[in-house]
Amino acid sequence: MDIGDPEMVIWGSPIELGAQDRLRQMRDAMLRSRLLPAFEMSEANLDGFVRAIREARPRMLFGYPSALTHIARHAEKRGINMTDLGIRVAFVTSERLYDEQRETIGRLFGCRVANGYGGRDAGFIAHECPEGGMHLMAEDIIVELVDGQGQVVPDGEPGEIVVTHLGTRDFPFVRYRTGDVALMDKRACACGRGLPLLKEIQGRTTDFVVAADGTVMHGLSLIYILRDLPGIQSFKVIQEALDHTRVLLIAEPAFSRDSIDAIVSGFRRRLGAHVRVEVDLVDAIPPERSGKFRYIVSHVVAPR
Numbered sequence: 001m002d003i004g005d006p007e008m009v010i011w012g013s014p015i016e017l018g019a020q021d022r023l024r025q026m027r028d029a030m031l032r033s034r035l036l037p038a039f040e041m042s043e044a045n046l047d048g049f050v051r052a053i054r055e056a057r058p059r060m061l062f063g064y065p066s067a068l069t070h071i072a073r074h075a076e077k078r079g080i081n082m083t084d085l086g087i088r089v090a091f092v093t094s095e096r097l098y099d100e101q102r103e104t105i106g107r108l109f110g111c112r113v114a115n116g117y118g119g120r121d122a123g124f125i126a127h128e129c130p131e132g133g134m135h136l137m138a139e140d141i142i143v144e145l146v147d148g149q150g151q152v153v154p155d156g157e158p159g160e161i162v163v164t165h166l167g168t169r170d171f172p173f174v175r176y177r178t179g180d181v182a183l184m185d186k187r188a189c190a191c192g193r194g195l196p197l198l199k200e201i202q203g204r205t206t207d208f209v210v211a212a213d214g215t216v217m218h219g220l221s222l223i224y225i226l227r228d229l230p231g232i233q234s235f236k237v238i239q240e241a242l243d244h245t246r247v248l249l250i251a252e253p254a255f256s257r258d259s260i261d262a263i264v265s266g267f268r269r270r271l272g273a274h275v276r277v278e279v280d281l282v283d284a285i286p287p288e289r290s291g292k293f294r295y296i297v298s299h300v301v302a303p304r
């Protein structure tokens, strides 16, 4: 990809959406970048997104994995082919990228998917190369993985990402805690770039749920239970308290009531036998205020 290649940005953050002033419009026009606001994934909006992407024929997409997956699936549902547009790559960031989303986006847009990891305050921290390595932007930031006491964890162990930014003009960020958990990868990447690698970004500390006995586990352990059941179009798990978890479900015709029992017993196996598990069948699940979609939200404070 090169500067000036046409780009379609599917984004929901109020910060960028609020910055649509004249200067921004000129910059976007010069760089051939177009922004689609991804707040609301309604049927009508999705039709509009698909049409806008087809008309613009961008070389690259940029957006949340959940938003791009939604749009790709919508095009598939409408029988609209998106693989003939010449899209080379979809850059995704800001949420955890699930394997299934990578496969869906890649297949339906006919492109590679490149993950990016960053934060509002630190800018981009790591980018995925074509060989699949998450390279740290070590030229202008120092990334450390630390434990609950702020000590750097031994190699190969997960720790919270803290960032020291060397390129900020106004205020230095020193060991800034991101709340994200990852592992370092000490191997050299096959692409030949020398920048160090992050092995696995396990998501935000808030992507974790806490079992009744205090065990902290990644929300994926609950996601896997739902993913294996037929007829679930979309879901969101909200851990309200140690002893109460809610599941919002958008069901398809193939969904059977027996699956509700399977969800309750599966969740109890992980969270504790006496946890109240509530399953609500709903028509729509709104994204977070930022426009991001989160599959797991826990209101239980995990011990750090």
Ligand SMILES: [Zn+2]
Binding pocket: 129, 130, 131, 132, 133, 135, 189, 190, 191, 192, 193
């Ligand atoms: Zn690489």
